[in-house]
Amino acid sequence: xxxxYRVVAGPIAVQEAIAAVSGPDRGAVAVFIGQTRDHHGGxxxxxxxxxxxxxxxxxxxxQIGQExxxxxxxxxxxxxxxxxxxxxxxxxxIIAVAAAHRRQxxxxxxxxxxxxxxxxxxxxxxxxxxxxxxxxxxDPVL
Amino acid sequence: MRVTVLLFARYREAxxxxxxxxxxxxxxxxxxxxxxxxxxxxxxxSGPAPLLACNRVYARPDLRLSGGEEIAAFPPVSGG
Numbered sequence: 001x002x003x004x005y006r007v008v009a010g011p012i013a014v015q016e017a018i019a020a021v022s023g024p025d026r027g028a029v030a031v032f033i034g035q036t037r038d039h040h041g042g043x044x045x046x047x048x049x050x051x052x053x054x055x056x057x058x059x060x061x062x063q064i065g066q067e068x069x070x071x072x073x074x075x076x077x078x079x080x081x082x083x084x085x086x087x088x089x090x091x092x093x094i095i096a097v098a099a100a101h102r103r104q105x106x107x108x109x110x111x112x113x114x115x116x117x118x119x120x121x122x123x124x125x126x127x128x129x130x131x132x133x134x135x136x137x138x139d140p141v142l
Numbered sequence: 143m144r145v146t147v148l149l150f151a152r153y154r155e156a157x158x159x160x161x162x163x164x165x166x167x168x169x170x171x172x173x174x175x176x177x178x179x180x181x182x183x184x185x186x187x188s189g190p191a192p193l194l195a196c197n198r199v200y201a202r203p204d205l206r207l208s209g210g211e212e213i214a215a216f217p218p219v220s221g222g
Binding site for chain 2: 034050051052053055056057059081092093113116117118119120121122123124125134135136137
C-alpha cells in the first residue's frame with residue numbers, strides 16, 4: 001500500500017509523490033501541484049514563506065488520507081508540503097492519489113487539496129516589494 | 143499546573159517566542175489557558191479567536207486539562 005505524508009523544509013519532488021502511490025493494480029494517478037504565484041489581491045508577490053506545526057500537520061494529512069480511503073475507496077495517497085521560503089514558480093504542495101479508476105483518483109485528489117487548505121496547520125506569509133503579510137484563512141492580515 | 147502553549151505564525155511573532163508558559167489551576171479549560179496567554183501577550187487578544195489543539199488534535203475551548211498535554215494555539219490556517 002502506498003502512502004506518504006510529509007512536511008519538508010526544502011524542495012519537494014512530484015516524482016517522489018507519484019512513486020509513493022503507484023502500483024501495478026492502479027491504472028490512474030491524479031496529481032495536484034501548488035506553485036508560488038507572482039501576484040495576489042492586486043499586489044506583486046516576490047516570494048512566499050510557509051511555516052508549519054510539523055508533527056500535527058503530518059497527523060492531519062494522514063487523517064485526510066483516511067478520508068480519501070473511506071470516500072473514494074483508495075488508500076494510495078501522498079501529500080508533501082514544503083516549509084521555509086518558496087520562490088516564484090517553485091512547488092509548495094504536491095498531492096498524488098492512485099486508484100484502479102480515474103474517477104476515484106481525480107476526485108480523491110480534489111478532496112485532499114481542499115481539505116489540506118482547510119485544516120492542515122500550515123501558514124503562508126506573503127512578501128511584497130514593500131512589506132509582508134500573513135495569510136490567515138482566506139484573507140491577508142497586514 | 144504549568145502549561146506550555148506552542149504558538150505559530152503571527153502568534154509566534156507577536157510573542158517573540160515559540161511558546162509561552164502559564165500557570166493555571168488543575169482542571170482548567172483551554173479557554174482559561176488562552177485567557178492567561180493573552181494576559182502575557184496582549185497583542186494576541188485582538189483578531190479572530192484562535193484555533194486550539196491538544197496532543198496534536200483540534201480541541202474545543204471547553205476541554206479540561208489534567209496536565210502534561212501538548213497544547214498549541216494558532217490563527218486560521220493557510221497552507222497549500
